[in-house]
Amino acid sequence: MKTFSEYKLKNLTLKNRVVMPPMCMNMAEDGHPTDFHYIHYGNAALGEIGLIIVEATGVTPEGRILERDLGLWKDDQIEGHRRIVDLAKKYGSHIGIQLGHAGRKCGISSLTTLAPSAIRFSASYPMPKEMTTEDIEHIKKAFRDAAARSVEAGYELIELHGAHGYLLHEFLSPLTNKRTDAYGGSRENRVRLIQEIADTVRSVVPEDFPVILRVSASDYMEGGIDLDEMVEIIHLLKDRFDMIHVSSGGLDANQQITVYPGYQVKFSEVIREKCQIPTITVGLITEVGQVEEILQHDRADLVALGRILLRDPFVLINQGQGIIAPLFAYRRGFHVNWAERNRK
Template sequence: MLFEPIKLRNIIIKNRIMMSPMCQYSAQGDGMANDWHFVHYVTRAVGGTGLIILEATDVEARGRITDYDLGIWKDEQIQPLKRIVDECKKYGATIGIQLSHAGRKSEVTDDTPVAPTSMEWNKDYKTPKELSKKEIKDIINKFREAAVRAEKAGFDIIEIHGAHGYLIHEFLSPLSNKRTDEYGGTTENRTRFLREVIQAVKEVWPKDKPIFLRVSADDYIEGGINIDEMVRILSLIKDEGIDVIDVSSGGLLNAKIELYPGYQVKYSERIKKELGFKTASVGLITQPELAEDVLRSGRADIVILGRELLRNPYWPLQAARHLRYDIQWPKQYERAKLK
C-alpha cells in the first residue's frame, strides 16, 4: 500500500509518502530560493519521496514567519522555484508548494504583523494590527496571485496553509478571532476567510491539478478548536473542491500535547470517515510498519514524514526494502540496492 500510486485529478503520485512542509529559514531576506533549497528538495526526490511539498512560502513580505522565509509574492521569485521543481520531477517526484501567511506569528523585522484581532501570540511577539475588511480582500487576492506564480513555476499541487496558528488558523479559532463582523463569531463566519481564499486560488489554478488544505484539528486548549469543531469547519468547505485534507494539530497557542507515534492519526481517521475527504496524516510516523498500517486500515490515504526525512532523505528506499516492495532506485545508486 505504501508504494502504490495514488491519482488526484490528473496528477499521479508514485507512492503514498509525502514530505511535510518544513521551513528552512534559509532565504536571504528576499524570499528567493537558493542552492540550499535546491539541494535539500532534490535530495528527497532522489531518495524516493513520492510527494514533496515545499515549505511555507509566503504570499506577501509581511506574511513571512521570519526575514528568511521563502516567498512567492513577486514574479522574480518564480524562476528559482522552477529550478527546484524541474529537477525534482526528473527523479519521479510530484511537487507541491504550501501557500502561507504567518499572521500574528510573523517576526519580520521591519513590518507590523496583521491578524483577525489585535492579540499578540505571546509577550515576546509584536502586537498585530487588526485587519480591515479591505485588507482581508487584499490578502485573499495575494493568495490568488501566488497561485498564478505557482502554476508558472510548474508545481503539481498547491497546499493552502490553514494550520499551526498562522493567519487562516487565526481566523478559524475562537481563541484568536474576536471579530464581530462577517469574519468572526459563528463557525460559519470564522470559516469565511478560508473559504474565500480557496475560491480565489481555484479561480486561477488549473482544474486538473489538486489543492490540499493543511489544518490543525485540535488547539489543545479549552474554548478553541477541537476535532468536533474542525469537522464542522470542514463540512462548510466540503463543496469547495479540496482534494486532500492534510491533518495536523496545535500551534495556535503554547499547549501541552501528548506526543507518541501516530498521535494525530485519529484526527485524520475521523475527518476521512465522517466527511469523505481524502486525508494525509502526520505526526511522529517514523517506522515503515506504522506508515503501512495507517494506510491499510483506511485511516489516511497518504502518510507524511517530517523530521524523519530530515534525518534520512533515503527513508523511502529503505522502507521499501524493509516492507519487501521492489521499487526502482536511481540508476546511479543501483549498486547499493540490497536484495
C-alpha cells in the same frame, strides 16, 4: 505493500503514498530559493518521495514566519521555484507548494503583523494589527497572485496553510478571532476567509489541479477548536478542497499536547470517515511499517514523514529494502526509469 502503491489525486498519479510535508528551512534570500533548496528538495526526489510539498511560502513579505522563509509575492521569485520544481520532477517526484501567511506569528520585527483581532501570541511577539476589510481584500489577492505564480513555476498542487496558529487558523479559531463583521463570530463566518481564498486560488489554477488545505484538528485549549468542531468546519470547506492535511496545535503558547508516535493519526481517521474527504496524516511517523499500518486500516490516504526525512532523505529506500521481495522489483524498475530519464 499499499505504501508503494499509486495514488491518484486529480490530474496527479503519485508513485507511492509517502509525502514530504512542508518544513520551513529558513535558507531563502528575500524569498528566493538558494542552492540549499535545490539540494534539499532534490534529495527528497532521489529518496523516492511520492509527493513533496515545499515549505510555507509567504504570499506577502509579512506573510513569512521568519525573514529567510521562501516567498512568492513578486514575479522575480518564480524562476528560483521553477528550478526546484524541475529537479523534483526530473528525479521522479510530484511537487506542490504550501502558500501561507504568518498572521500574528510573523517574527520579522521590522514589519507590521496582521491578525483577525489585536491579540498577541505571547509577550515576546508584537501586538498585531486587526485587519480591516481592505487588508482582507489585499490578502485574498496576494494568495491568488502567489497561486498563479506557483502554477507558472510548474508546481502541481497548492496547499493552503490553515494550521499551526498562522493567519488562516487565526480566523478559524474563536480564541484568536473576536471579529464582529462577516469574518468572525459564527462558524460560517470564521470559515469565510478560507472559502474566499480557495475560490480566488481556484480561479487561477487549471480545472484538474489539486488544491488542498492543512488544518490543526485541535487547539488543545479550552474554548478553542477540538476535533468535533474541526469536523464541522471541514463540512463547510470540503467542496472547495481535494484533500485535508491533518496536523494539530500551534495556536496558543499554553497548549497542552502529549506527543507519541502517530499522535495525530486519529484526527485524520475521524475527519476522513466523518467528512468523506481524502486525508494526509503526519506526526512522529518514522517507519515504513507504521505507514503501512495507517494505510491498511484506511486511517489516511497519504502519510507524511517530516523530521525523519531531514535526518535521512533516503529513509524510504533504506527501510524499504529490508521489507519484502516485491519491493526490490519496484525499486529496480524505478532505477531503470531513472537512468532513462537521465539519458534524455
